[in-house]
Amino acid sequence: MIEHAGHLPGFECEALRWRRASYSAWGESVEIALPELEAPQAKDLCETVRGNARARLKRMPTARVVDAIDAAIARLLDREHPLRRKAEHILPIVTGYDRETVRLGLTSYLKTFRRPQLLRFLAEDFANPAVLDSFQPAAKGGFLSAHGPGLLLHVWAGNVPALSLWSLICGLLVKAGSIGKLASAEPLTAGWFASLITEIDPEIGQCLAIVWWKGGDEAGEAPFLQAADTVMAYGNNTTLAALRAKLPITTRFLPHGHKIGFGMIAREALDSRKAPALARLAAHDVARYEQQGCYSPQMLFVERGGRVSPAEFARHLAQELAAIAHRHPRRELSAAESSSVAAWRGAQEMRAMGGAAELLGEPTDPWSVVHVERPEDLSPTGLNRTVKLVAVESLDEVPALVAPYRSFLQTAGIAASPTRLFQLSESLGDIGVTRIAPLGRMTAPEAGWHHDGRFSLLDLVTLTEIEQSAEAASEGFAPYVD
């Protein structure tokens, strides 16, 4: 089976060069053809998308765009729809995540983009979303309108299924002509979504293109990087720095680097009834997407003084991870990934021999929990269901332990009383944490989330304002002036 990736309005399949890539997991394999554009084709595509967006998308009411997205998402949520069935079949093979993880993950994620949630996205960033359609009165006087970029380039990375939809949909909501560059590790969902949009509202479909080039291939990427007004990019800091260096100074660059998530569990949440349930939620956050998400927890800080001790909580957590492994087997790891896990486990094992740590789980288990009793700075684990539990006297110590890694901070999962939730969030906000989630929801940000603390839509637009005095001055030139 060959699946063609991408979405290229105005191009015939035969006119393009396709690069084959094969993926296998769970005893099946799939071949995917990725489009490679020649420089003139890439330039044409940029002009076409920009031109179509200017002529069509930008003249449409936002409501029409919302309708189209909502209809496309409804189809992807429908488990009988052929595309949804294809997604459930192929994404596990391509990303390696087990079927149930993909199915549940897709549903919960796609729900973020139904009409009510899309309206929430708009309301989150714009006091009056109508500024996207026409000039609206501004609070300070005068009038404002908001304009998405003429050409928005998305550079996606990583294997988390459908992650690309977040930025792609944000681009559509601000009526930007959008070109997305697929991640080789998940090169499908963005193209499927674009084809659904095209089926539902062909005029919008023509303002969207999904392409691919080999990461770092200068000839392949240059036409896109030169043409875009705004570039939204995902990846590690090295990749992002290299990309930024290639952009014209006038291009707006919106990077989303890699992050480390962590959890905090207060003593009031640690009684014999609540602790096992919390451990299940924490295990869920660890196992979902195998800690590949920026929001995935790698470390848990657990407060002493509750009825369940950190050591006991570590056991509950281990038990839950073992239980999850039955329902959701871990992805098969590459040699390099196994080595990362082994190196991390090895280092913990050495510390355990000195009595400084306790290692739960055998080398052959698809998960590991390390428990330490001394406060420790935030640090990454071996990923793929490896988690470190750090016992602390008080959760108030945690901000100081994570503060040195500000540029890697994003999500903290907190289980604490309302008063402490706000107190802790206050200190975490100060040091750069941008999202507080409950345990169990760390990998599922809510609609309208300010990704990395930024505005999903507002960062994309420029405002045009008619100053109050300009409006007043124009009165003098009205044909009906007295």
Added chain:
Amino acid sequence: MLTQAGIIEALLAFIALPDATEAEFEAMALKLFAWQFRNNEPYKRFALQRGRTPLTVKRWRDIPAVPITAFKDLTLSCTPPEDATHVFMTSGTTQGVRGHSYHPTLDVWKRSMLTNFRKRFMRGRERIRMGILFPDETALPNSSLAHYLGLARRECGTPDSQVFIGANGLDLDRLLPVLAEAETSGEPYALLGASYSFVPLMDALEQQGRRFILPEGSLILDTGGFKGQSRELTPDEFYDGLEAAFGVPRASCINMYGMTELSSQFYDDGNAVSQPVKSGPHWVRSRVVDPLTGIDLPEGRRGVLVHHDLAHFNSVSAILTEDAGEIVPGGFKLFGRVDGEASKGCSVAVAEFLAAARG
């Protein structure tokens, strides 16, 4: 009851053998495991944690291999570390923390090095004129490579062999006339050093438009890769570059693979093609395992290398490396380090975190 003197004597005799059968190797390995289990406390704890003791282990393959990172955290020595005459340390390029290898004597280390070096590099030649592209052991007393090259120069180099790296780095002004002289003398010449030391030398020669054609029989030995100390070259770029710059055919360019945490080295038989087969001497056995489970992988499957070096008697003989490898007929293929895997998604993995911490 074994004593250290008895172990050393037995090892020197073992190294002196022309070869060793599987059974001979196994017998020596088990004896040494018992010695290390008894005298190396952290290793004993490690072995116990794995449920492996001299009573339960019957095959050398079951002797527990210590992850190489342990040398950073633990003092792995059968004798008190303060009694060591030599302490070799890793360069610490990856994490800033240096792994330590303690040697109460260098007798076995030297015998291992020389016996194997003569066989694999000198190939029957008594001595050769050497140019060393690495600081000597006075400059780097804790570097096993500095000791290795010093020993090579003293025992296998001609009296006019020289070190061309000093306090100010590569001494081109001294080296180039020596190479020119070697070129006209007709006597084979050997250049030995860290892989990354050759890169600026090749760059300088290219800039000056100079090339040497060293006499037939000349040799090059490089080791250790680039480690961020120079540009990274692919094996083909590197060995083509050496052949072009010095006129030494790729087949005479030998790569040594060694590590501070061992007392023996591995060699290939030249780099006419890239990814040549590497092998160690008869007192070393290598395995390729699944890094997580430690289970042996079949020939041709890529995994992580485990080396079992009898000469590393004072510490731990079985080491789980962080090097990717594959068992092939006649030895193994080495594919570089495996620990740099980035996240497949958007979470921070260890490698990126460390890179950021180093700044």
